[in-house]
Amino acid sequence: ELKVEQNPLFLSMQEGKNYTIYCNYSTTSDRLYWYRQDPGKSLESLFVLLSNGAVKQEGRLMASLDTKARLSTLHITAAVHDLSATYFCAVDMEYGNKLVFGAGTILRVKS
Amino acid sequence: DAGITQSPRHKVTETGTPVTLRCHQTENHRYMYWYRQDPGHGLRLIHYSYGVKDTDKGEVSDGYSVSRSKTEDFLLTLESATSSQTSVYFCAISGTSQNEQFFGPGTRLTVL
Numbered sequence: 754e755l756k757v758e759q760n761p762l763f764l765s766m767q768e769g770k771n772y773t774i775y776c777n778y779s780t781t782s783d784r785l786y787w788y789r790q791d792p793g794k795s796l797e798s799l800f801v802l803l804s805n806g807a808v809k810q811e812g813r814l815m816a817s818l819d820t821k822a823r824l825s826t827l828h829i830t831a832a833v834h835d836l837s838a839t840y841f842c843a844v845d846m847e848y849g850n851k852l853v854f855g856a857g858t859i860l861r862v863k864s
Numbered sequence: 865d866a867g868i869t870q871s872p873r874h875k876v877t878e879t880g881t882p883v884t885l886r887c888h889q890t891e892n893h894r895y896m897y898w899y900r901q902d903p904g905h906g907l908r909l910i911h912y913s914y915g916v917k918d919t920d921k922g923e924v925s926d927g928y929s930v931s932r933s934k935t936e937d938f939l940l941t942l943e944s945a946t947s948s949q950t951s952v953y954f955c956a957i958s959g960t961s962q963n964e965q966f967f968g969p970g971t972r973l974t975v976l
Binding site: 757784786788794795796797798801803841843845850851852853854855856857 | 895897904905906907908909912914922923954958962963964965966967968969970
């Protein structure tokens with residue numbers, strides 16, 4: 754059974770600081786997705802990582818995938834208040850076009 | 865934005881009553897999914913569909929059934945709602961080579 758663990762589950766950080774959210778998963782997969790959710794809203798796709806060593810960047814966020822370590826990271830550079838949200842990673846099960854989600858990381862950026 | 869709508873967006877019902885949630889897409893995507901979101905659990909898959917009349921169970925399917933008679937519509941039914949089914953329900957669709965899923969706006973269901 755595929756399990757996906759995110760840490761930390763809650764992150765409070767100062768504006769301008771850097772931090773990393775980690776996503777570990779338990780079985781083989783080479784497809785991983787990051788989503789953002791604002792309070793009371795739906796999920797918005799941030800990054801699609803489809804192979805070992807994949808790296809994607811958008812603004813102050815950068816995501817990477819290491820399939821050998823079964824680990825993805827979401828790195829935040831020089832955080833700003835607008836990045837406050839909940840971030841989810843999701844891993845594609847090897848068969849069946851199904852995603853397993855982590856519990857989510859609540860990010861609060863304080864000014 | 866992917867063309868996905870959910871109805872109703874909010875519903876309050878009583879224990880023991882049947883409830884049907886609807887997901888409608890205009891993208892002609894093959895795959896459709898129903899998730900529930902509860903604090904501390906992320907999103908958990910209830911049921912999914914890989915084509916018209918083709919459905920399968922997800923992680924938390926007990927107490928739920930689904931139907932898909934047309935490509936664009938995926939219905940989730942709670943035959944007899946219980947308080948443990950109070951949750952936010954999201955529909956998602958997928959149909960690209962990257963298997964990326966796109967989410968609807970959600971339905972907040974409260975079972976009293």
